[in-house]
Amino acid sequence: MTVEIRVPVLGESVTEATVGQWFKKVGDAVVKDEPIVELETDKVTLEVNATESGRLEEIVVAEGEDVEVGALLGQLLAGGAGNTSAPAEAPPEEPAAVAAPATPAPAATPPAAAPSSAAPALPAAQKLIDENGLNPASITGTGKDGRITKGDVLEAMENGGSSPAAAPTAPAASAPAPASVSAAPSGPRSEEAREERVKMTRLRKSIANRLKDAQNTAAMLTTYNEVDMGAMLDLRAEYKELFLKKHGVKLGFMSFFTKACIAGLKELPAVNAEIDGDDLIYKNYYNMGIAVGTPTGLVVPVLRDADQLSFAEVEKGIGELGKKARDGKLSMADLQGGTFTITNGGVYGSLMSSPILNPPQAGVLGMHKIQERPMAVNGEIEIRPMMYLALTYDHRIIDGKEAVTFLVRVKEALEDPQRLLLDL
Known part of the structure; x- marks a missing residue:
């Protein structure tokens, strides 16, 4: 029986994808629920698994081509016997057995050692x-x-x-190899060596389009402030071991920033709103987008109803989303429904930057590196751990007074963390 392999439903507002990689070749054996092909959407990368065991009979869409939801990717012959990895390794073993028929034991040794040499x-x-x-x-x-x-x-x-x-195999290379390496710098570089043309991934194209759309659509403006992180650092130092022992997760900065932003959003609902045509939508829930950098690009998974979570639950939720992002296991649902975003350029060493909105959200808070600086405190100069904060907002929705007030509220909460516990 022939089973069709089709593009699954990819999620809300996602209608097409790019075929990233076929994990199987025509004729290969396939086990039920085994990944067959990888699809790249403008938000996540996902794998299409086999619905039946059998043999891959046909590949309809090649790697790099775009497909729409429901499109035919290939066909699987259910129950068909296909090529497996074991027969592919058999030929090298047979000559060894012929060359030494009296010693079958050594011939059986290489297959056993192969898995250990390459996990x-x-x-x-x-x-x-x-x-x-x-x-x-x-x-x-x-x-x-x-x-x-x-x-x-x-x-x-x-x-x-x-x-x-390649490092372990370099010494085993033939003698001409070093000569070619040493000779390369003496001649002019080829055009291929000077430049490399790589097709943009769908995720990278999506990021580029969304950021440009944000610039073209929203009236973006950024306001800045700075926060003394001393009180938060002292609080973390005092309770981090007890917090980890009780909750099984480290007490980081993100739970404080998340709670501080929620307090500000509750006081200034325009920062948690969005524009829909001629209407303003004020949201009475707080789904916090947490920007995460991955090898394939920036993604913003969403921590839902963060106002209802404890500090420990916020830390666990952000940790789980970050791991899923790095593992490439985010679902479409993980990336949808955010009302406000926090991005931390400080982890890369950024001292100050202006973040870009994540449409249709009206605000994004940029965290930065903690830097010790001389500050005037009660008429005296002290060295304090300071962080610059940046709030980029949509001026079509949020007035300057609301934006500045929001950032001041965040600053106040971070400099006096007890306010968050007392809901002040």
Whole structure:
């Protein structure tokens, strides 16, 4: 029986995707629920799994091509016997058995050693490994049966824990190789070496379009302030161990900033509003978008009803969303429905910047690096841990007085964290 592989429903307002990678070739065996093809939308990357076991009979849409929801991607022959990885490795073993028929034991040894020399990786993880020249043996797999997941590869890349796969094989190269390497710098570089043309991913195109639309549509203006982080740092230092012991999560800055923003949004509802045609929609719920940088681009997963969450629940929720973003496991629902966004350029060392709105939201708060600076305190100069804050807002909805007041309220709450606990 032939089973069609079609583009699934991708989510609200998402009508098309790009075929990122086929994990199987025509004729390959497929197991039910195994990923067959990866699709890139303008928000997330998702895998299409096999609905039946069998053999991949046909690939209709090639990698890099755009498809609409419901489009036919390929066909699967259910129950059909396909090519597997085991037969592919059999030929190298057979000559060894012929050359040494009296010693069958050594011939059986290489297959047993092969898995240990190269840890098994899921298709999406293997793609990242190949693209970045990583050594899978240096990556610890956390998936089922120790398989390497996409998240394992991304974590290894962030920690610098992976070594280039080519490094161990370089000494084994033939003698002419070093000569060609040494000769390369002496001649002029080719045009191919000077430039590299790479097709934009759908996510990158989406980011570019949304940011440009925000500039073209909203009347964006940014107001700045600075906050003394001393009280918050002292509070965290005093309670971080007890907080971690009780809740199983670290007490970070994001829970304080989230709670401070919610307090400001409740007082100044225009900052939590949006424009819909000729109407203003004031939202009495607080879904906080938390910008997260990933190897494929910036995404903004949403922490829903954050006003109803405790500090620990906020920290856990943000941690889970961040991990899903880095692992490429965010769903469409994780990215929809935000009413206000917080972005932290400080993690990259930014001292000050002007964030761009995330439409249709009317406000975005930019956090930055904590920098010790000399400040005048009660007529004396003190060295204080200071952070610049930036609020970019849609001036069509929010007046300057409302924007400045909101940022002052955030500043007051952060400089006196007890206000958040007392709802002041």
